[in-house]
Amino acid sequence: MIRIAAVGDLHYGAGSQDILRPSLQHLPDRADLLLLAGDLTRCGGTEEVRVLADDLRGLSIPMVAVLGNHDYHADRQEEVRRVLEDIGVTVLEGEAVTLDIDGARIGIAGTKGFGGGFRGAHASDFGEPEMKAFVAHTKMLSDQLERALTDLEADLRIALLHYSPIETTLEGERLEIYPFLGSYLLAEAVDNAGADLILHGHAHHGTEKGRTPAGIPVRNVAQPVIRHAYNVYTLDARRQVMAAAGGVS
Amino acid sequence: MSERRADYLPEHIRESLIHDPRVAEQDLKVDVKEHRVLLGGNVATPQLRETITDVARELLPGYEIVNETTVVPATEPDGEEPVT
Numbered sequence: 001m002i003r004i005a006a007v008g009d010l011h012y013g014a015g016s017q018d019i020l021r022p023s024l025q026h027l028p029d030r031a032d033l034l035l036l037a038g039d040l041t042r043c044g045g046t047e048e049v050r051v052l053a054d055d056l057r058g059l060s061i062p063m064v065a066v067l068g069n070h071d072y073h074a075d076r077q078e079e080v081r082r083v084l085e086d087i088g089v090t091v092l093e094g095e096a097v098t099l100d101i102d103g104a105r106i107g108i109a110g111t112k113g114f115g116g117g118f119r120g121a122h123a124s125d126f127g128e129p130e131m132k133a134f135v136a137h138t139k140m141l142s143d144q145l146e147r148a149l150t151d152l153e154a155d156l157r158i159a160l161l162h163y164s165p166i167e168t169t170l171e172g173e174r175l176e177i178y179p180f181l182g183s184y185l186l187a188e189a190v191d192n193a194g195a196d197l198i199l200h201g202h203a204h205h206g207t208e209k210g211r212t213p214a215g216i217p218v219r220n221v222a223q224p225v226i227r228h229a230y231n232v233y234t235l236d237a238r239r240q241v242m243a244a245a246g247g248v249s
Numbered sequence: 250m251s252e253r254r255a256d257y258l259p260e261h262i263r264e265s266l267i268h269d270p271r272v273a274e275q276d277l278k279v280d281v282k283e284h285r286v287l288l289g290g291n292v293a294t295p296q297l298r299e300t301i302t303d304v305a306r307e308l309l310p311g312y313e314i315v316n317e318t319t320v321v322p323a324t325e326p327d328g329e330e331p332v333t
Contacts, residue, residue, distance in 0.1 A: 003329060013273070015296035023325045030329070042273040070273065197332055204276045204291060217332050224276075224291040224321045232329035 008201020
């Protein structure tokens with residue numbers, strides 16, 4: 001069993017010191033890796049991400065992150081990324097990483113993702129340049145995600161996002177803001193490429209569990225949703241491999 | 250600048266709280282009734298909760314600020330979920 005700890009939307013800033021640290025002390029006994037689903041800072045400031053880095057520094061399990069919209073706000077996302085990388089966090093922006101955990105290859109493809117909405121009501125790249133740019137950004141990131149997942153050679157494949165790929169995990173949010181919370185294009189990308197689990201954040205008033213149209217489990221790990229320092233999900237790497245080979249129905 | 254209509258006041262306060270770097274919370278609910286401001290939603294820390302009250306007071310001096318935001322717990326989870 002591979003144990004995946006995940007959380008998003010920590011929104012670290014001044015005064016966030018030690019929010020996580022007490023709960024992280026036992027994390028290496030409880031999980032094999034930690035995935036961070038974006039919005040790690042309040043305003044994307046390097047001083048903010050350094051507070052988080054101080055809490056995460058020295059954690060003895062692999063850490064993988066995507067950035068969220070808040071992490072872009074100060075236009076210093078590259079610096080935010082570097083601060084995380086300096087303490088050993090792998091930051092994915094349309095990229096993938098493979099980790100060897102207890103002999104199993106765990107592949108993680110990550111992207112911030114973006115909005116647009118969902119089937120029957122998705123924004124179109126039509127009309128004003130601003131509208132075209134909005135939808136083009138989601139399409140570009142979804143295409144990157146599909147390629148990164150497709151190219152992964154792993155026993156387990158996880159898609160790590162900030163924005164939501166499905167509507168189900170948004171339930172509780174106001175319908176009017178769904179187009180700003182996610183896009184079905186992200187789900188389509190993962191359904192095309194295949195994965196064992198999708199993790200996302202961003203929707204603080206949403207719900208934790210859902211599935212893509214192809215049946216891939218989705219978990220909204222926004223901290224206000226899970227109401228813990230992290231949640232732990234277990235996946236059976238051996239079973240997934242057998243299922244892929246037709247050995248498990 | 251002309252005095253803003255009261256109908257739009259809650260949205261202007263919400264916007265100000267989003268753009269104030271001390272707060273930067275997009276999920277706060279703001280309601281204004283008479284000279285009373287009601288604030289709701291989730292916040293990460295007790296300190297941020299207090300800051301929100303202070304910033305709201307700066308934005309609307311003379312108004313009563315009722316902060317009903319909730320601090321989200323960040324404790325360890327009880328168990329784990331097998332995902333299939």
